[in-house]
Amino acid sequence: MEIRIDPDSAVPIYLQIAHAVKHQVATGRLTPGAQLPTVRELATLLRVNPNTIARAYDQLDADSVITTQQGRGTYVRERPDGAHLTRVRQEQLKALTDSVIGKALSMGYTVDEVRDAFDAQLTRWARQKKS
Numbered sequence: 001m002e003i004r005i006d007p008d009s010a011v012p013i014y015l016q017i018a019h020a021v022k023h024q025v026a027t028g029r030l031t032p033g034a035q036l037p038t039v040r041e042l043a044t045l046l047r048v049n050p051n052t053i054a055r056a057y058d059q060l061d062a063d064s065v066i067t068t069q070q071g072r073g074t075y076v077r078e079r080p081d082g083a084h085l086t087r088v089r090q091e092q093l094k095a096l097t098d099s100v101i102g103k104a105l106s107m108g109y110t111v112d113e114v115r116d117a118f119d120a121q122l123t124r125w126a127r128q129k130k131s
Helices: 013-026 039-046 050-062 082-106 111-130
Strands: 066-069 073-076
Touching: 013 050, 013 082, 039 050, 050 066, 082 111
Parallel strands: none
Antiparallel strands: 066 073
16 A cells, blocks of 8 residues: 655644545555554554554545454445545545645735636647547
8 A cells, every 4th residue: 555645734644544445446456445544553663652643544434435344454345336436536536735825925925826827738738638
């Protein structure tokens, strides 16, 4: 399981972890029934407080992405329905755009400059896709 966290992000670390796991489930990198690392293992791997991992796992459990079985471990739940996957994808896209927009605004760009840059890039991407 690959998780990257950005300590400079406005998004709390526990949410970054939860979003990363949701993304891996949504894209099939984590399959239903896959076992996740223990809280301590993941905390050591990511060099964060175990409470942060526990909070991320609590969020994932509340979102019905994972299940914890006492004494056995934490596992990815059976694949959620299409509506749930769509909601997860929308949440991830919002988190990505929030991060980029937040950084741009903190660097002094105006909302209009950010909007124009996004529009220009989206136009370029659309043209490249058609080619």
